[in-house]
Amino acid sequence: MKKDWIGIAITSVLGLFLTAAERKIEAEGPDIRVSLFDLVKPRDVFVTARLGTAALLLDDKERICRQLHIRLEKNGQLAVWVDGQDIGTCRNIHLSPSREYGVSTIGVPGVRPRDYGGTFEISSGTDVLRIINILPLEPYLAGVIGPEIGSNPQALRAQAVVSRTFACANRNRHDPAGYDFCDTTHCQLYQGLPDGTTGKEVMGAIADTQGMVLTYQEHLCQVFYHSTCGGHTNSSEAVWPGLAAPYLVSVDDRPHCRNSPHFRWRYRISQRKLSSVLAGLAAIGELLTLVPEKVGQGGWVQEVVLSDSAGRKKFLTGEEFRIGIDRVLGWNAIKSACFSVLREGNDWVFEGRGLGHGVGLCQWGAAALAEKGLNYTEILAHYFPGTQVASPILKEP
Numbered sequence: 001m002k003k004d005w006i007g008i009a010i011t012s013v014l015g016l017f018l019t020a021a022e023r024k025i026e027a028e029g030p031d032i033r034v035s036l037f038d039l040v041k042p043r044d045v046f047v048t049a050r051l052g053t054a055a056l057l058l059d060d061k062e063r064i065c066r067q068l069h070i071r072l073e074k075n076g077q078l079a080v081w082v083d084g085q086d087i088g089t090c091r092n093i094h095l096s097p098s099r100e101y102g103v104s105t106i107g108v109p110g111v112r113p114r115d116y117g118g119t120f121e122i123s124s125g126t127d128v129l130r131i132i133n134i135l136p137l138e139p140y141l142a143g144v145i146g147p148e149i150g151s152n153p154q155a156l157r158a159q160a161v162v163s164r165t166f167a168c169a170n171r172n173r174h175d176p177a178g179y180d181f182c183d184t185t186h187c188q189l190y191q192g193l194p195d196g197t198t199g200k201e202v203m204g205a206i207a208d209t210q211g212m213v214l215t216y217q218e219h220l221c222q223v224f225y226h227s228t229c230g231g232h233t234n235s236s237e238a239v240w241p242g243l244a245a246p247y248l249v250s251v252d253d254r255p256h257c258r259n260s261p262h263f264r265w266r267y268r269i270s271q272r273k274l275s276s277v278l279a280g281l282a283a284i285g286e287l288l289t290l291v292p293e294k295v296g297q298g299g300w301v302q303e304v305v306l307s308d309s310a311g312r313k314k315f316l317t318g319e320e321f322r323i324g325i326d327r328v329l330g331w332n333a334i335k336s337a338c339f340s341v342l343r344e345g346n347d348w349v350f351e352g353r354g355l356g357h358g359v360g361l362c363q364w365g366a367a368a369l370a371e372k373g374l375n376y377t378e379i380l381a382h383y384f385p386g387t388q389v390a391s392p393i394l395k396e397p
């Protein structure tokens, strides 16, 4: 039995957070499509109505249910259970709330269940369930403003403007795959609706900056943010050669992010382990020397020169080096490309500052600046010199 379209209506709670003005923005652009659980690559997904029951539309017949379980079968079909009852297989599933703003709890094996607003398309990807969450821009932003920025309203507003600007400037980023953004830090880390008090503060910051984006000479900016710069932010060109902008330059952020646990870090690794990782990363043999050759403002390494015992030399950008090592050893190994390195016996010792690529807004620094009394436009002017906060999206009727 084939069932190609299933709709679920779920009791609304997100509607409580949305203002009339936000709904106005939503009407102005198409919804955002976000691919969920991109790193997990699930084969099972469990959907639960957050409050009470949900209505299930199956071949135009409405049913009431509380839970839905979908499993990707080996033949690419989706097996579906509604409230524990096997109802057969289908190829595409569309989950849509009966009210305008429904909330669904989505669970996949190995991840704590999370609440999401909007609607969903679930289909079979390449050996993985593809779960696309479709929702308006402003509720999407609520899911990308994480705890690192703190809870000061001015810092949250700065983050809201930056996240909105990123979303507006990078839509269709994953267009060939059929969605706008993934839910990892490749785009913006998106974990569904924020909860409790944090959720109210985040939604407040989004509403207070409704439609506002960062512009430079009346053009939408390309923006970036990171956890901790360690004293100086990095220039975009040092990280992504060819991507330069007058507002993506290194700025002196001392001493704002010094309370971050990542402000200073140290990482020790054996010669054997590092050699083996670099053999895979740069195709070299036994590591002989490792020299940060070009170092930019604040100690951000732009180029690393490696040599091996056979006399071969390889060049990597600082960011290629960091990402390459961390992909193998974990994201807290080399926390940033702002480091110096020493050989100590059979070990290499890295001493560094900051976490992330270091470009644009420093979240720990922004939180401290807000505590000092700066407002969000002043915070943004500090990290993105020469830019302005403008409101080109929302036009009053």
Ligand SMILES: [Zn+2]
Residues within 6 Å of the ligand: 173, 174, 181, 182, 183, 184, 186, 187, 188
């Ligand atoms: Zn992405």
Ligand SMILES: [Zn+2]
Residues within 6 Å of the ligand: 228, 229, 230, 231, 232, 253, 256, 257, 362, 364, 365
């Ligand atoms: Zn900083």
